[in-house]
Amino acid sequence: MQRLLVTGGCGFIGSNFIRHCLTTRDDVEITNVDKLTYAGNLENLADLEGNPRLQFRRGDICDRDFVQAALAESAPDAVLNFAAESHVDRSILDSGPFVQTNVTGTQVLLDACREAEIGRFLQVSTDEVYGSLGAEGLFTEQTPLAPNSPYSASKAAADMLVRSYVHTFEFPAIITRCSNNYGPYQFPEKLIPLFISNALNDRPLPVYGKGENVRDWIHVIDHCRGIEAALQRGQVGEVYNFGGKCELQNIDLTRTLLRLLDKPESLIRYVTDRPGHDLRYAIDCSKAERQLGWSPQVDFATGLQETIDWYRDNAEWVERIRSGEYQTYYDRQYGGR
Numbered sequence: 001m002q003r004l005l006v007t008g009g010c011g012f013i014g015s016n017f018i019r020h021c022l023t024t025r026d027d028v029e030i031t032n033v034d035k036l037t038y039a040g041n042l043e044n045l046a047d048l049e050g051n052p053r054l055q056f057r058r059g060d061i062c063d064r065d066f067v068q069a070a071l072a073e074s075a076p077d078a079v080l081n082f083a084a085e086s087h088v089d090r091s092i093l094d095s096g097p098f099v100q101t102n103v104t105g106t107q108v109l110l111d112a113c114r115e116a117e118i119g120r121f122l123q124v125s126t127d128e129v130y131g132s133l134g135a136e137g138l139f140t141e142q143t144p145l146a147p148n149s150p151y152s153a154s155k156a157a158a159d160m161l162v163r164s165y166v167h168t169f170e171f172p173a174i175i176t177r178c179s180n181n182y183g184p185y186q187f188p189e190k191l192i193p194l195f196i197s198n199a200l201n202d203r204p205l206p207v208y209g210k211g212e213n214v215r216d217w218i219h220v221i222d223h224c225r226g227i228e229a230a231l232q233r234g235q236v237g238e239v240y241n242f243g244g245k246c247e248l249q250n251i252d253l254t255r256t257l258l259r260l261l262d263k264p265e266s267l268i269r270y271v272t273d274r275p276g277h278d279l280r281y282a283i284d285c286s287k288a289e290r291q292l293g294w295s296p297q298v299d300f301a302t303g304l305q306e307t308i309d310w311y312r313d314n315a316e317w318v319e320r321i322r323s324g325e326y327q328t329y330y331d332r333q334y335g336g337r
């Protein structure tokens, strides 16, 4: 058995990672540590409830006593840090929680893991730490960090801390940096789920600026497979980029979504651009392909159609989030413990 401690497992990528691991392997046990912020939803793991190989502990990665106790109790072979404040727009409104969770939380985890002599630590990071590209070029693992939003600055600070612990303490950490994810269970404030659920309800789709910003889209399961490959086969101290090789302008993605949903383009509303909006992200993931034997597998057209179908079939999940009702799920299931 491999014992993993996953932080942020009630969010979008963490919950997909937990489901992916538990359904593709029988030799893994997972402790999920999550604070259940507005983005954390225990319903994302409802289908795994009662699975003896999954434990849940509610708590904050910034709380040293809590983290130490969780590590002592679960004695993991490896820790994977997904927990973060993750929405750029919220970081522009208030960067405080981003610095707290993404920087201080990572530092608390690193210290506790070092003290507990954890065998491997994986920091889940983002391509946004590299800043913005012009029309040409790709981010490689050598691209200098040049974050442009409070969110990406806090993630870059965490990456730097991880790097320093490897260098200073021979701490066994790996960093992964991935491009924009899409797929089931993504909180409906992010572009793809927001636009799908708005379009399904004939509400306007707010497109920033002229919609010319380019993102490289990857299916969340391809990201999860990459994280697992890095965990099992990655070299300590290394960074691995993951991307979907699928660059799209936001406006083209919006039009594709409307076409697949059979909704009119008149739903598009151009709104004032996000301040400091990065123009283009695109990832060179050849290192992960060469060294981890990983490559993105999900074809974008197929993945997008499946994602649309998932949001259509799970309209109540979106509705419970929109109404705030999902936040009572924990109390219902766990009696407020």
Ligand code: NAD
Pocket: 007, 008, 009, 010, 011, 012, 013, 014, 033, 034, 035, 036, 037, 038, 039, 040, 041, 059, 060, 061, 062, 081, 082, 083, 084, 085, 086, 087, 101, 105, 124, 125, 126, 127, 155, 177, 178, 179, 180, 181, 182, 187
């Ligand atoms: P998310 O916002 O959906 O989920 C974050 C989870 O972390 C939630 O369950 C939340 O409750 C939990 N959390 C927040 N603060 C916490 C704290 N202090 N203690 C414990 N738990 C806490 O985010 P996501 O999209 O699943 O992203 C997961 C990770 O992947 C993040 O580190 C993010 O930076 C990174 N990432 C995301 C993308 C993307 O496209 N979504 C791309 C690359 C990297």
